[in-house]
Amino acid sequence: MPSPTIFSGSITAAGNTTSTPVALGNVGSPVNCLVAVTAATGTTPSLVITLQWSWDNSTWVTGNSSEAFASITGVSSALLTVPSRAPYVRASWPLPGGTTPNFTTVIAVWS
Numbered sequence: 001m002p003s004p005t006i007f008s009g010s011i012t013a014a015g016n017t018t019s020t021p022v023a024l025g026n027v028g029s030p031v032n033c034l035v036a037v038t039a040a041t042g043t044t045p046s047l048v049i050t051l052q053w054s055w056d057n058s059t060w061v062t063g064n065s066s067e068a069f070a071s072i073t074g075v076s077s078a079l080l081t082v083p084s085r086a087p088y089v090r091a092s093w094p095l096p097g098g099t100t101p102n103f104t105t106v107i108a109v110w111s
Contacts, residue, residue: 004110005090011047011103016092019057022084022111031084033091034108035069036077045101047072049093051109053086062092072103084111 005020023029035049050068052060067082091107 004108007091007105007107009105011093011096011105012101014093014095016052017090017107017109019054019088019090020109020111021057022087022089027084027087029084029111030081031089031109031111033069033080034077034106035072035080035091036106037072037075037103038106039104040072040074040102042096042101043099044097045073045103046097047093047101047103047105049091049107051080051082052090052092053084054088054090055086057088060090060092061086071097 005017007017033051048071051063054060069078069080089109091109
């Protein structure tokens, strides 16, 4: 089993975690993504995190709506488990919404 990709820090701009390989030969096997937000500041902050997939660890495709977390607006945690679609996966997020949004976040992705 590959080691989980971990992101820990403040999210104030668009970004992504580093990639992690899906368990060798197991495309279609479960991939897990855990998001824990321990603080959210700003006026009406919102954050959407989705999984992205790659066959070459270079070109990325954003997953469909079932591969995304509901909009995060405050302190919360959630686990998403989906079938893998390619040999590499990462979590990604667009520019957070709201005025001066800041999310203190831990994200883990593993298969």
